[in-house]
Amino acid sequence: MDRIIGTYTTGLDGPLLIVIGGMHGNEPAGVLALEQLFDLLELESEKNPAFEFRGKLIGVRGNIAALKNKERFIKRDLNRSWIPSHLEHIKSQGASLDAEDKELVELLNCLEPFITSSSDQICVLDIHTTTAHGGIFSIPNGSTRSLELAKAMHAPVVLGMIEGIKGTSLHYFNQANWGDKMTSVVFEAGQHDEPLAVDRSISAIISCLRELGCIRSSDVESKHEAILKTYAKGLPTITQLIYTHSISPDDQFVMEPGFLNFQSIEPGTVLARDINGPVIAQESGMVLMPLYQKQGEDGFFLVQPVEY
Ligand SMILES: [Zn+2]
Structure with missing residues (x-):
């Protein structure tokens, strides 16, 4: 399993969208969605000459060791470990890292060059699933831009999660750590093993690309919006x-x-x-x-x- 699932750009300047799938190893929907989406983007540019893509999309695997084991984590929850002081500590520690710290260092080393070389807006979209059925939702990181992106995914937005837990990707990929151009958002795509969680994740990434301005509304098939809107029907908006x-x-x-x-x-x-x-x-x-x-x-x- 490679860290990078795929990258897509046509060379036009624009925003950078980083999508993380499988931050928890028992949540493969985000990874499967990214694998399919990169194929879809290649096909789209072949069959639709007017298709325009600005900026860059990168898809990465979160916890590779846990994905191999199909477990949430090996030793510790990777999505409670995004704490700047902890990251500084493990980066200088070298070989004696445990499973999740190794994943953290590898992820950062992988993403940092993309982030630092982007002069446009950057969004980290972290895709998860839940053990329970019944409802997709999005979680903003507390910033206005993040809330706009969360709303654009046509799923109920859950406010206040950032205060309810610590050390998630949402806490780390923010303006305080990376400057004004950075924001992040989480999409929860449904139950872990539902095949539809993959389709919803694809639709959420496409909605995010459109809201960022990487793709135009006219190039987005309405079925992607419909998938999210249908499933969110009857659920509270915020x-x-x-x-x-x-x-x-x-x-x-x-x-x-x-x-x-x-x-x-x-x-x-x-x-x-x-x-x-x-x-x-x-x-x-x-x-x-x-x-x-x-x-x-x-x-x-x-x-x-x-x-x-
Ligand atoms: Zn998760």
Whole structure:
């Protein structure tokens, strides 16, 4: 497995879109989507002479070792490790790196030359899937530009996640670390093993390319928008994170079966069980990312629809 899945440019100046698939090894949809998308772009430029592409698209694999094992991670969650002080530390450490730190250093070494040589806007789109069914969503990094990109993916936008967790790609690829031209956004494409999660990821990347200005609306097939809009139908447009249930292995956390993304719950609902007994909702809201796999540091999240 190579780090770089593909790159595409026609030589015209423009934005840089970096797409990461498989940041978690049990979430192959983003990788599969990128493999298909690079083929689609080559075909498009052959069959449509008017097709215009500005800037550059790069697709990379996130956690290669975990992708090989089809596990979320080997030793530690790669998407909780994007912390500048930690990265500085491991870059100077050399050979004694553990599995995820090795992935981090390789990813950075791979992406840095593309980022530093781009004079236009840059977006890092990180594609994930969830263990639960029922709902796609996008997560902005707190900046205005990121919110615009999140909205452009025709999925419910979840605000406040950046405060609910730490050390994700969203926290790292931002203006503070890389300057004004940098932004990032996450797309959650559905359940890990749904074949449609791959199609939705392709549509999300295309929506992102259009919002950035790499491709024109007239060159985008409406089926890509329709895939996202159909699946997001009935889901709230914008929600706010109101609660994060962090867990550790000692908690012996087990989610109650059957919860879906964006499922409404009332105060008193038994959401899970752990070493202290039932985990009961204190307020009303909607469940997001209920944990139905062994590895993970968050048991579930609660969000509420907001006007924006
Ligand atoms: Zn993930």
